[in-house]
Amino acid sequence: MQSSARNAPEPALTVLLTADQIRDRVRELATDINRAYPAGRRLHLVSVLKGGFIFLADLVRALNRQVTIDFVAVSSYGPGTHSSGEVKLVKDLEIGIEDRDVLLVEDIVDTGQTLAWLRTALRARHPRSLCVVSLLDKPSRRIVEVDVEHVGFTIEDRFVVGYGLDCAEQYRHLPYVAVLDQRVEDPGERGPDASNGDLEER
Numbered sequence: 142m143q144s145s146a147r148n149a150p151e152p153a154l155t156v157l158l159t160a161d162q163i164r165d166r167v168r169e170l171a172t173d174i175n176r177a178y179p180a181g182r183r184l185h186l187v188s189v190l191k192g193g194f195i196f197l198a199d200l201v202r203a204l205n206r207q208v209t210i211d212f213v214a215v216s217s218y219g220p221g222t223h224s225s226g227e228v229k230l231v232k233d234l235e236i237g238i239e240d241r242d243v244l245l246v247e248d249i250v251d252t253g254q255t256l257a258w259l260r261t262a263l264r265a266r267h268p269r270s271l272c273v274v275s276l277l278d279k280p281s282r283r284i285v286e287v288d289v290e291h292v293g294f295t296i297e298d299r300f301v302v303g304y305g306l307d308c309a310e311q312y313r314h315l316p317y318v319a320v321l322d323q324r325v326e327d328p329g330e331r332g333p334d335a336s337n338g339d340l341e342e343r
């Protein structure tokens with residue numbers, strides 16, 4: 142497909158993963174996930190708002206099996222550019238997960254603090270199984286060791302936007318993942334969202 146002006150990167154962005162690369166990898170992830178569960182087993186996908194919403198939409202269609210879907214939203218306090226690891230549930234699940242095969246759908250795992258907190262919180266509700274799929278992983282930033290069973294792309298320590306991921310609520314609509322050029326935007330180490338120490342919604 143030819144790239145249109147609408148899909149062209151904006152000046153401050155450098156494309157890291159094209160829409161085609163993401164589509165192909167999402168299909169591979171879906172194949173891996175399908176293999177990991179017995180045929181006919183209904184999966185319960187829990188997406189972490191807001192960054193995971195596009196990945197979830199593409200993943201469920203690639204899975205091509207019976208699924209149920211729910212959403213959580215979390216916030217974390219981060220003085221300056223560093224998260225304290227204090228995570229708060231902003232929006233709880235609407236469907237109980239006891240005895241369900243839960244697949245947590247994340248946009249990106251960075252320090253691991255959010256995911257570690259979520260894993261513990263979900264585990265306490267006694268799902269039959271709990272696995273995580275994350276589109277992106279930045280292992281070099283890890284503070285907390287945490288299991289991520291399925292990873293789409295392992296990336297360097299760069300602040301990325303697009304395909305659901307934002308910077309101050311911008312760029313989520315982009316069909317690709319791009320590195321935000323920090324020399325232009327100067328968002329700090331992890332972008333403007335994390336720069337003021339306020340309660341920061343994901």
Ligand code: 5GP
Binds near residue numbers: 254302
């Ligand atoms: P962690 O608790 O692993 O440090 O934080 C994970 C969350 O931080 C992600 O769900 C996302 O909201 C945010 N985050 C971490 N790295 C990036 C990034 O490169 N770009 C964007 N847009 N958000 C990020």
